[in-house]
Amino acid sequence: MELKISPYARIGEDNIKKLIHCFYEEIRNDTLLRPMYKEKLEEAEQRLYLFMVQYLGGPKHYNGMRGLPRLKIRHQPFAIDEDAKNSWLANMRTALDKSNINADDKEFLWDYFVKTANFMRNK
Numbered sequence: 001m002e003l004k005i006s007p008y009a010r011i012g013e014d015n016i017k018k019l020i021h022c023f024y025e026e027i028r029n030d031t032l033l034r035p036m037y038k039e040k041l042e043e044a045e046q047r048l049y050l051f052m053v054q055y056l057g058g059p060k061h062y063n064g065m066r067g068l069p070r071l072k073i074r075h076q077p078f079a080i081d082e083d084a085k086n087s088w089l090a091n092m093r094t095a096l097d098k099s100n101i102n103a104d105d106k107e108f109l110w111d112y113f114v115k116t117a118n119f120m121r122n123k
């Protein structure tokens with residue numbers, strides 16, 4: 001039997017946490033996107049962090065806290081056009097470039113973020 005290790009186990013919780021933290025540090029300085037988020041970025045950071053842990057095969061604390069992700073519906077209140085999508089991805093690219101995640105996993109995560117960000121577009 002082939003032993004499958006989850007991306008969560010491979011990348012590691014600490015790397016995921018740092019990546020998402022770094023991403024929100026970028027959002028903090030993003031004049032286009034910052035106004036879309038609530039005053040306290042910490043809560044948004046915690047949600048994306050728990051979501052990614054779950055998506056990558058780790059504990060399902062996100063579902064316990066927020067219910068099913070339904071990401072497209074949850075993003076409906078925000079005007080996500082091509083510019084907003086590109087800014088979101090640019091922030092994530094910066095965070096990925098600064099992280100210690102190995103090259104293959106960076107590529108795997110980037111592909112997922114690009115695909116999902118395109119799906120979130122609603123304008």
Ligand code: HEM
Pocket residue numbers: 033036037038043044047048051066071074075078080084085088089112113116117118120121
């Ligand atoms: C395409 C550009 C995107 C924009 C402009 C955007 C913007 C936002 C905003 C404004 C929030 C609300 C944060 C708050 O509560 O203050 C949010 C929540 C969230 N976003 Fe995005 N987002 C984008 C793409 C993505 C992508 C690609 C993912 C997944 C990889 C994602 C995952 C999430 C998650 C998990 C939440 C929390 C949902 C919840 O439990 O309420 N977003 N996003």
